Amino acid sequence: MKTLILALAATTALTGAAAAETIKEFNIGILGGENAQDRMTNLECFRAKVEAELGVPTKLFTPADYDGVIQGLLGGTLDFAWLGASAYAKTYLTNPEAVDVMLTKQNVDGTTGYYSIGFAKADSGIKSIEDAKDKVFAFADPNSTSGYLVPGAELQEAHGKLEEFFSEVKMSGGHEQSIVGVANGDFDAAVAWADGLGNWEDGFNSGAFRKAADSGLVDMSTLTEIWRSKLIPEGPMVVRKSAPQDVKDKMYALLDTMWETDPTCAYAVAAGEAKDFVPVKHEDYLGILAARKLQEAQ
Incomplete structure (x- = not known):
């Protein structure tokens, strides 16, 4: 996976002042699907890991619906989220420059x-x-x-x-x-x-x-x-496109190795048993993007 991390850094590296950008906080959006308190409790281990890795205050945000996370990413108030494929499609169709896709869940049978x-x-x-x-x-x-x-x-x-x-x-x-x-x-x-x-x-x-x-x-x-x-197709974990490259690299490495370093926390993040978190790309969601376009046209 080290090669993948280096490749990601090389293909998306920032230059000049942007590369020197620093962050003062990091905000994670959590999609709905269970009550807000359960979301906060179940993912506290992840929040703490990110905070320790990035060295800045890290918060979890649990909007009442999916659109709250989408709008947070579009508006730049959220830095990271694990979106469903349709939520990613809406985000991308609204602003293709809002987020970068990173990883997704690989099931125990190797499917994604x-x-x-x-x-x-x-x-x-x-x-x-x-x-x-x-x-x-x-x-x-x-x-x-x-x-x-x-x-x-x-x-x-x-x-x-x-x-x-x-x-x-x-x-x-x-x-x-x-x-x-x-x-x-x-x-x-x-x-x-x-x-x-x-x-x-x-x-x-x-x-x-x-x-x-x-x-x-x-x-x-x-x-x-x-x-x-x-x-x-399993939805992508995404990070704010304008985030500093070192932040992206640290988030990628943290998630890429989580099933090895802390399987209990990985279980919480994945909502159950899984094999790993593996890389994905925008092209993996072209079918969902087309379906979303059709839905919105109707």
């Missing part, structure tokens, strides 16, 4: 993708997406890849206008809210993200179900899978 998983209560009688017709269905957030963009497109292609297929379509506000909402009977069915590996009763190996199961928010045996999307 995940799924949108449709689910319902196990005792609801809903065993397939067809059984959810004329029921209340929840997506997570308009800027979520697995919580809206991909499942919305795939389900619409298969079943037509979703507002006519389901009795009501709602936005829960996040993956955790969707899971808890179905478990509590607020929605008949919903979608949330998972790597699709491992056991259902554990919430798979990683993803929103795993986090909800680990935190005791839901007993997975009370839920059942009713639908699964095509494989979705």
Whole structure:
């Protein structure tokens, strides 16, 4: 990985005054998907590591929705975030010079993708997406890849206008809210993200179900899978493009080695079990960019 780090530095190196820029603080944006306090608690280890590595005060920011993180990156108030592919697409389409992509999660089987998983209560009688017709269905957030963009497109292609297929379509506000909402009977069915590996009763190996199961928010045996999307590219960790190169290099190296140096913290960052964090590039998201353009045009 050292070669990759050096290559990244060489291809994106800054010159002159920009290279000498220093930072006084570093701000990390955390996408929604679970309540703000849980996000802060689970990622405190990461915040502390970044602060120690960069030598400046480091803060976590937990906006109420995905757009809060996107706007923070666009406005320069956030320096780093792990975006979903759709959120990255919105960021890039708004300002191609806002962020650089860095790394993403590699699953235990070597893949770098995940799924949108449709689910319902196990005792609801809903065993397939067809059984959810004329029921209340929840997506997570308009800027979520697995919580809206991909499942919305795939389900619409298969079943037509979703507002006519389901009795009501709602936005829960996040993956955790969707899971808890179905478990509590607020929605008949919903979608949330998972790597699709491992056991259902554990919430798979990683993803929103795993986090909800680990935190005791839901007993997975009370839920059942009713639908699964095509494989979705795992979203990129991004850093503010105008950040000093040494800051980018330190963040890259920290994440690149985290599964070796601190697997417990890496587990928290990855929302479950994974193999590694591996490099990605802008071109890996061209398909999602095209889908996002189409969605916005409609």
